[in-house]
Amino acid sequence: MTNPRYLQTFWSSSGPLGTLSSGVLLVVATSRLSYAVAVSLSVLWTWIVSAALCAVSEPLMPKRWESAARIVATVAVAYLFERGAAVYSPALVGECALYLALVPIVLLSGDLLRRYAGAAPGKAAAGAAADAGAIAALLVVMAIVREFLGYGVLSLPGPDGLVLLFDLSQVYPWTMPFVSSAPGGLVMLALAVALHKVLSSRAWGVAESRRST
Amino acid sequence: MSLPLLFFLGAISANLVVGLGLGIEETLVSVRSARAAFAAALGVLVSALAGWMLMRYVLEPLGLGFLKNIVLIPLVGAAGFASFRLIPGLATESAGRKGPGARAAPALMLYGTLGYGLAFLALAVAQDFASAAFVSVGGVSGFLVAIGLLRGIDLRARIEEPPAPFEGNALLLLSAGFLGAILVLVSSAVYYRSLW
Numbered sequence: 001m002t003n004p005r006y007l008q009t010f011w012s013s014s015g016p017l018g019t020l021s022s023g024v025l026l027v028v029a030t031s032r033l034s035y036a037v038a039v040s041l042s043v044l045w046t047w048i049v050s051a052a053l054c055a056v057s058e059p060l061m062p063k064r065w066e067s068a069a070r071i072v073a074t075v076a077v078a079y080l081f082e083r084g085a086a087v088y089s090p091a092l093v094g095e096c097a098l099y100l101a102l103v104p105i106v107l108l109s110g111d112l113l114r115r116y117a118g119a120a121p122g123k124a125a126a127g128a129a130a131d132a133g134a135i136a137a138l139l140v141v142m143a144i145v146r147e148f149l150g151y152g153v154l155s156l157p158g159p160d161g162l163v164l165l166f167d168l169s170q171v172y173p174w175t176m177p178f179v180s181s182a183p184g185g186l187v188m189l190a191l192a193v194a195l196h197k198v199l200s201s202r203a204w205g206v207a208e209s210r211r212s213t
Numbered sequence: 214m215s216l217p218l219l220f221f222l223g224a225i226s227a228n229l230v231v232g233l234g235l236g237i238e239e240t241l242v243s244v245r246s247a248r249a250a251f252a253a254a255l256g257v258l259v260s261a262l263a264g265w266m267l268m269r270y271v272l273e274p275l276g277l278g279f280l281k282n283i284v285l286i287p288l289v290g291a292a293g294f295a296s297f298r299l300i301p302g303l304a305t306e307s308a309g310r311k312g313p314g315a316r317a318a319p320a321l322m323l324y325g326t327l328g329y330g331l332a333f334l335a336l337a338v339a340q341d342f343a344s345a346a347f348v349s350v351g352g353v354s355g356f357l358v359a360i361g362l363l364r365g366i367d368l369r370a371r372i373e374e375p376p377a378p379f380e381g382n383a384l385l386l387l388s389a390g391f392l393g394a395i396l397v398l399v400s401s402a403v404y405y406r407s408l409w
Contacts, residue, residue: 012229023386024326026236068287075286082282086262098333108290146297182233183393190386194378201377 022106022135026142027185029099034155034162037144038085038096040136042103044129045081047112049106050074054113071108077161078104091161108138146188150180214338216347225402227334230359231392235326237363237385251361254353260292261352264332269329274285281336289328327356361399363388 029039053073061069070213082100100184107113116124124135152169155162169175178184184193214222229235264285272278331352339345366388375384 023237023382024234071287071290075283101286101333102326103327104282105286105329109326127289132330136236158214178394181394183390184388184395185398186234186386190379190383190390193386194236197378197383201229 005014006202010076023189025099025102025106025135025184026157026189028102029096030139030143030146030185030188031180031182032155032162033140033143033165034092034157035096035099036139037090038157039103040139041099042078042081042085042100043081043136043139044132046074046078046107047128048109048125049077049133051113051124052121053077055116055119058117070113073186074108074113075106087160089157089161092157114207138200142185142188142192146185148182149176151175151177214344215273216343219338219347219352219355221343221400222338223334223353224347224358224401225396226354227352228355228359229330229334230356231329231363231389232323233330233393234386234389234394235330237389241265250357254357256292257331258353258357260289260328261316261331261335261349262345263292264288264328265335265349265382266342268332268336269345285329285332289332292328318340328379359389359392362392398402 025039025043030036035166035168050073054070057069057073078100082093082097085100115131116127117126144154148168152172152175153167154165156165157163161186227233230237245381267284267288268278268281272284274281285373331349334352335345335348339348366384370380370384379387
């Protein structure tokens with residue numbers, strides 16, 4: 001698996017969707033829309049606040065402890081979101097505990113905070129918002145597809161866990177529970193990556209032919 | 214739950230790599246030899262057991278179990294860094310990686326999701342150290358088996374190339390998804406057999 005082609009997942013080879021480092025969130029947190037919404041909010045909060053915090057504290061930080069400080073700060077920021085969300089919906093946070101815990105791990109393991117190193121806090125926060133927004137949007141879109149195909153319903157976070165927006169499982173008999181399972185999530189993500197490759201290669205081909213004419 | 218069943222749970226039913234997609238890219242891109250795979254498995258095992266012991270024997274008796282994430286994630290990272298220092302060659306093997314994460318925290322990249330996921334699983338099902346050890350050893354066995362199978366598929370794909378859209382990550386994800394589905398079927402069969 002050393003071929004560089006393995007490193008490209010969606011777009012931007014150095015962005016969070018360029019590799020599979022955020023793929024785990026796209027698989028585990030998109031089985032239900034309610035989980036995806038909670039995780040998306042956590043991604044936005046953790047990415048933006050951590051990037052701004054690291055940008056502000058960068059000049060004060062000894063280089064030797066930079067990585068450790070970044071880990072502690074990011075985990076603490078994500079933890080604050082989890083506690084805040086638990087006030088609104090303890091049941092949902094209980095169900096999503098693993099997924100919410102993976103948010104800072106994904107941010108740290110993809111080394112994404114280094115992308116904003118040296119930037120002013122405002123610019124770092126804006127860059128983080130763009131990256132996190134892309135992941136959050138993909139999370140929500142994948143969750144809508146998977147939950148509808150898997151269960152025939154769509155859910156949103158509610159104080160007692162999740163609230164069903166609608167339930168078509170009685171009138172729509174072709175639900176495929178496999179799509180909502182974790183292996184089904186891996187297959188759906190594979191199909192999404194393949195579809196992106198087809199569309200991007202077609203768009204590139206169209207641009208090339210326009211250029212040549 | 215009996216100890217063999219806990220091992221089965223960690224290795225097959227709750228296989229973190231092909232069942233949940235934890236650390237797929239990190240392990241397959243960074244771990245490039247059998248030696249590195251075993252070293253990574255050892256690091257994951259140590260970090261998961263250390264996390265379980267810290268939670269069960271220190272934080273929970275003190276009523277500080279709610280600090281799980283704040284404590285476990287840095288601990289997993291520290292165990293990963295220690296493994297990279299203690300196991301010669303592992304850091305250099307993952308140094309050739311390009312893209313985000315190439316320069317920093319390769320340990321967290323490798324161990325973060327897997328180590329934390331395994332500690333999370335052990336905390337959910339294991340009440341004593343023996344149970345936690347069986348779940349964790351099962352988990353890392355499943356990790357090694359998953360790596361072996363996915364590498365085999367990758368080698369095969371180099372001989373007979375798949376359609377262009379499915380090259381690379383797409384094939385990796387698709388393979389993991391179908392392997393995960395097979396493991397779910399095996400788990401269901403074992404579960405129903407245990408009921409009869």
